[in-house]
Amino acid sequence: MAEKVDRILALETTKKVGEKVVLKGWVHTIRDHGSITFLDLRDRSGIVQCLGQDLPKVSSESAVEILGEVKKRPPKLVNGNIKTGEIEVQIAELKLLSKSEELPLDMGSQNLDVTLPILLDFRSLTLKHPKINSIFKVQAEIARSFRDAAEKLGCVEVFTPTIAASATEGGSEVFGIDYYGHNAYLVQSPQLYKQIAVGAFERVYLFSHAYRAEPSVTTRHLSEVVQLDCEIAFIKDFDELLDALEFVGVNALVGAAKACREELKSFGVKEPKVGDSVPRLKLKEAQAIIEKRTGRDLSREPDLNPEDEIEICNWARHEKGSDFVTITHFPTHKRAFYTLPDPKNPEYSLSYDLLFRGLEISSGSQRINELDKLLSAMKDRKLDPKNFGMYLQAFKFGMPPEGGFSFGIERLTMKLLELGNVREASLFPRDMERVDTRLKK
Amino acid sequence: MAEKVDRILALETTKKVGEKVVLKGWVHTIRDHGSITFLDLRDRSGIVQCLGQDLPKVSSESAVEILGEVKKRPPKLVNGNIKTGEIEVQIAELKLLSKSEELPLDMGSQNLDVTLPILLDFRSLTLKHPKINSIFKVQAEIARSFRDAAEKLGCVEVFTPTIAASATEGGSEVFGIDYYGHNAYLVQSPQLYKQIAVGAFERVYLFSHAYRAEPSVTTRHLSEVVQLDCEIAFIKDFDELLDALEFVGVNALVGAAKACREELKSFGVKEPKVGDSVPRLKLKEAQAIIEKRTGRDLSREPDLNPEDEIEICNWARHEKGSDFVTITHFPTHKRAFYTLPDPKNPEYSLSYDLLFRGLEISSGSQRINELDKLLSAMKDRKLDPKNFGMYLQAFKFGMPPEGGFSFGIERLTMKLLELGNVREASLFPRDMERVDTRLKK
Numbered sequence: 001m002a003e004k005v006d007r008i009l010a011l012e013t014t015k016k017v018g019e020k021v022v023l024k025g026w027v028h029t030i031r032d033h034g035s036i037t038f039l040d041l042r043d044r045s046g047i048v049q050c051l052g053q054d055l056p057k058v059s060s061e062s063a064v065e066i067l068g069e070v071k072k073r074p075p076k077l078v079n080g081n082i083k084t085g086e087i088e089v090q091i092a093e094l095k096l097l098s099k100s101e102e103l104p105l106d107m108g109s110q111n112l113d114v115t116l117p118i119l120l121d122f123r124s125l126t127l128k129h130p131k132i133n134s135i136f137k138v139q140a141e142i143a144r145s146f147r148d149a150a151e152k153l154g155c156v157e158v159f160t161p162t163i164a165a166s167a168t169e170g171g172s173e174v175f176g177i178d179y180y181g182h183n184a185y186l187v188q189s190p191q192l193y194k195q196i197a198v199g200a201f202e203r204v205y206l207f208s209h210a211y212r213a214e215p216s217v218t219t220r221h222l223s224e225v226v227q228l229d230c231e232i233a234f235i236k237d238f239d240e241l242l243d244a245l246e247f248v249g250v251n252a253l254v255g256a257a258k259a260c261r262e263e264l265k266s267f268g269v270k271e272p273k274v275g276d277s278v279p280r281l282k283l284k285e286a287q288a289i290i291e292k293r294t295g296r297d298l299s300r301e302p303d304l305n306p307e308d309e310i311e312i313c314n315w316a317r318h319e320k321g322s323d324f325v326t327i328t329h330f331p332t333h334k335r336a337f338y339t340l341p342d343p344k345n346p347e348y349s350l351s352y353d354l355l356f357r358g359l360e361i362s363s364g365s366q367r368i369n370e371l372d373k374l375l376s377a378m379k380d381r382k383l384d385p386k387n388f389g390m391y392l393q394a395f396k397f398g399m400p401p402e403g404g405f406s407f408g409i410e411r412l413t414m415k416l417l418e419l420g421n422v423r424e425a426s427l428f429p430r431d432m433e434r435v436d437t438r439l440k441k
Numbered sequence: 442m443a444e445k446v447d448r449i450l451a452l453e454t455t456k457k458v459g460e461k462v463v464l465k466g467w468v469h470t471i472r473d474h475g476s477i478t479f480l481d482l483r484d485r486s487g488i489v490q491c492l493g494q495d496l497p498k499v500s501s502e503s504a505v506e507i508l509g510e511v512k513k514r515p516p517k518l519v520n521g522n523i524k525t526g527e528i529e530v531q532i533a534e535l536k537l538l539s540k541s542e543e544l545p546l547d548m549g550s551q552n553l554d555v556t557l558p559i560l561l562d563f564r565s566l567t568l569k570h571p572k573i574n575s576i577f578k579v580q581a582e583i584a585r586s587f588r589d590a591a592e593k594l595g596c597v598e599v600f601t602p603t604i605a606a607s608a609t610e611g612g613s614e615v616f617g618i619d620y621y622g623h624n625a626y627l628v629q630s631p632q633l634y635k636q637i638a639v640g641a642f643e644r645v646y647l648f649s650h651a652y653r654a655e656p657s658v659t660t661r662h663l664s665e666v667v668q669l670d671c672e673i674a675f676i677k678d679f680d681e682l683l684d685a686l687e688f689v690g691v692n693a694l695v696g697a698a699k700a701c702r703e704e705l706k707s708f709g710v711k712e713p714k715v716g717d718s719v720p721r722l723k724l725k726e727a728q729a730i731i732e733k734r735t736g737r738d739l740s741r742e743p744d745l746n747p748e749d750e751i752e753i754c755n756w757a758r759h760e761k762g763s764d765f766v767t768i769t770h771f772p773t774h775k776r777a778f779y780t781l782p783d784p785k786n787p788e789y790s791l792s793y794d795l796l797f798r799g800l801e802i803s804s805g806s807q808r809i810n811e812l813d814k815l816l817s818a819m820k821d822r823k824l825d826p827k828n829f830g831m832y833l834q835a836f837k838f839g840m841p842p843e844g845g846f847s848f849g850i851e852r853l854t855m856k857l858l859e860l861g862n863v864r865e866a867s868l869f870p871r872d873m874e875r876v877d878t879r880l881k882k
Contacts, residue, residue, distance in 0.1 A: 007675070007677070024675040024841070025675070026839050026841075027839075043643060043675070044595070044597075044642060044643040044644060061838045061839040062839045063675070063840065063841035063842075097675075097839075097842060098810055098811065098839050098840050098841055098842075099839070100837065100838045100839035101837045101838065103838070122834070123637075123831060123834075124637045124640060124641075124831055124832075124834040124835035124837075124838065125834065125835075125837075125838045127637070127638070127640075127642075128640065128641045128838070133641055133642065136597070136599060136642070137597060139600070140597050140598040140599070143598055143600075144598075154485065156485075156577070156578060156581050157581040157584055157585075158577060158581070159580070159584075159667045159850065159867075159868060160868060160869065161650075161665050161867075161868075161869045161871055162603065162650050162665065163616075163652075163664070163665055163871050163876060164876065164877075165876040165877060165878065165880075175604075175618050175619065175620065176618070176619050177616050177617070177618050177627070178616065178617050179616065179664075179876065179880075180654065180656065180873045180880070182876075182880050182881075184876055186618070193868070193869060196564075196565045196568070197568070197868065199568075199569065200565075200568035200569045200574055201485060201568075201574065201577070202484060202485040203485060207648060209602075209603050209650060211604075213621065215621065223604070223620075224602050224603065224604055226600045234448070234465040234466070234484070234504070234538075236448070369539055370539065389878045390564060390565055390869070390877035390878060391565075393563065393564075393565040393566065394565035394566075396541070396542045396565075396566075397502045397541045397542065397544070397565065397566045397569070398467050398468075398502045398503045398504040398538075398539050398540065398541040399504065400467075400504035400538050400539055401504075401538060401539070409600065426600075426602075427599060427600060427601060427602075427634070427638065428602045428634060428831070430604050432621045435604060435605065435606040435620065435623075435625055436605075436606060436830065436831035437606065437830045437831060439606075439620075439621070439623050440623075
């Protein structure tokens with residue numbers, strides 16, 4: 001039947017009242033009322049109610065093709081909750097494209113009420129649930145908004161490798177690979193490559209994968225993440241980096257929120273609030289504010305813990321009208337070797353975190369761009385320059401003042417939608433307990 | 442000095458005649474003519490000639506900041522070969538931002554005349570050469586054009602993992618990972634994940650990394666590539682897939698070529714030629730044409746070899762005015778297990794390759810979407826269904842008719858610019874001999 005009429009999407013039916021249409025999609029729900037069957041058809045655009053007499057039996061989630069006529073619903077049957085609520089499709093022909101087995105879960109309700117292990121055990125199925133599905137539409141919009149913002153900064157997209165000859169930033173939490181009989185590792189971040197790249201391209205952005213073999217399970221860490229990075233060279237000063245960080249961070253989330261108003265609404269979250277500007281605090285200043293608000297003594301703490309992040313975000317929200325806050329000047333010894341110490345007080349570094357609604361969503365710094373200082377920072381951390389050959393080479397040939405920052409797209413998605421666990425924001429999350437299916441203990 | 446005037450890019454100087462400007466970039470070349478020094482400054486926008494008296498000594502590739510005044514050149518000194526050829530910058534102040542060591546290569550000539558091993562041994566430096574650099578600007582435009590085309594098809598961007606619990610498509614050429622004491626592997630392609638994804642999203646596109654532990658060195662294979670994929674469901678028929686393949690493939694290259702006219706010119710290559718439509722041939726038909734043109738008997742060959750690919754592309758170019766040609770219906774047993782056999786003749790499959798100027802740039806197929814047929818195809822190839830749990834799950838819950846295709850961005854870039862080796866089209870190529878630096882034998 002598809003030969004005669006081109007398929008249209010569910011949402012397009014509203015403009016086709018009185019016309020014969022072909023629809024394709026999945027049986028979202030199906031209800032028999034005597035001889036009449038009501039069938040909600042779901043495709044990538046949304047859901048449309050179809051109905052027919054003496055239909056063949058089809059199970060929920062089966063893929064079907066429907067030939068039918070679009071009709072206006074009687075006023076009292078209009079459903080204001082869905083976009084196609086003013087029409088329905090009278091089925092003339094129903095064709096089964098692919099039959100679904102009986103479902104182990106109730107997929108027809110507005111919220112998919114399952115535990116996290118079940119959500120992931122049945123990932124191929126649960127991704128079809130409209131609300132779960134919409135998490136990844138939001139994620140795609142975050143990607144788009146990030147890209148748009150990075151391009152507005154003049155960054156060019158580059159592609160960096162995930163296999164490295166040494167543990168890129170030091171540390172032991174790396175995955176080893178057997179690389180043609182040699183030892184190689186999955187990168188912990190594209191950091192070293194994006195720094196080399198700005199030495200050639202000035203301003204770059206990248207989507208890459210980053211891996212951490214962290215032997216622990218938390219709600220906000222994954223073993224493999226998709227990392228969004230910017231790195232910009234020939235910066236005037238530290239403030240230019242903070243401007244860039246906030247521009248990209250705010251626009252990535254605000255842009256996605258504007259494109260996904262309905263999705264945000266269905267998750268019960270509001271669009272990010274941005275005041276006149278993102279408040280900026282040195283770590284010490286943030287700690288003093290938190291101390292004043294809570295009475296906790298943080299004067300010896302080298303970082304903000306999760307509780308502190310929530311508290312300083314509450315302050316930013318209430319005092320500055322901003323869901324974002326930037327914290328700068330973390331202790332030099334707590335940050336990676338390439339972080340530039342503050343010339344005015346080298347114990348602290350020109351580093352920053354961007355927080356959003358209580359969670360760190362980005363991290364970065366101005367970088368050391370002089371070879372001798374870099375070598376000395378590596379020596380302090382007992383890193384062997386021999387393992388950083390290609391990286392160190394870049395500093396021999398005119399590395400300009402530069403810096404950058406990175407975001408994890410899963411964490412951005414989790415926080416924008418206020419999901420309880422970062423695994424919900426990854427199509428196929430990797431952690432120490434699971435690679436699609438659960439790992440045997 | 443940067444405090445007083447904002448930095449502008451080299452290319453923007455043409456609009457600033459008579460004005461004081463701040464420029465930042467690298468010393469591209471420097472020539473002393475007695476007391477006058479000519480310095481070509483390079484930044485991400487291009488090159489501008491600067492000149493000054495009694496300048497401090499600076500070495501090529503050093504990062505510098507220049508305060509100067511933009512002046513019109515006398516007519517006889519205008520340089521038509523560069524965009525800023527009508528002006529020059531009289532240097533008032535030259536500040537060294539980062540000194541370059543003496544260069545091991547001549548970076549000032551139009552072509553970087555080095556061997557491939559040298560190109561890669563000094564990658565952090567050679568990427569700064571304008572012509573090498575421009576390869577990756579073209580690559581970024583290919584990425585953009587691919588994305589635009591995929592979105593026009595209605596695809597949503599998704600992110601899939603690179604760590605899998607089993608060798609994704611069978612075969613032994615996989616990299617193993619120690620994953621928390623378990624065996625895991627780097628994916629050979631995102632194939633299985635994108636198929637699961639279309640079961641939920643209908644139409645998806647993705648940028649992912651794909652890995653092949655091929656123990657051989659060729660000019661067109663890498664151990665790690667960036668793969669661009671589309672997968673679309675609820676297709677009407679095989680032709681709809683071919684339409685989508687050709688739409689995305691042609692637009693990715695033509696879009697990039699249009700955005701990069703100058704870069705193509707500097708590589709001496711022409712914009713891709715697209716006739717009325719991309720010619721489509723079954724493998725058998727292509728072989729018959731090649732046989733007729735060359736006299737070679739291909740009747741027993743299950744595929745086109747590189748020589749055949751060149752010959753059939755010559756035919757398409759001369760007979761059909763197209764740099765592209767699509768070959769379909771490869772033998773079923775030569776393609777991956779998920780490939781749908783042609784119902785009319787199951788010995789051949791609903792598979793395709795897209796060729797461009799003598800090289801296969803994309804591959805794909807309509808997929809088997811019925812679980813029992815998929816299991817039987819796996820059995821034929823001695824693949825154990827136990828290793829494909831999450832993938833097979835997707836086929837239990839209404840997998841629609843679907844198919845897709847993929848491109849390697851390095852290969853697209855190589856072929857569009859007619860580079861001699863795919864390694865030239867990868868920022869940091871991985872192969873069995875190199876991970877940045879050469880591996881010890």
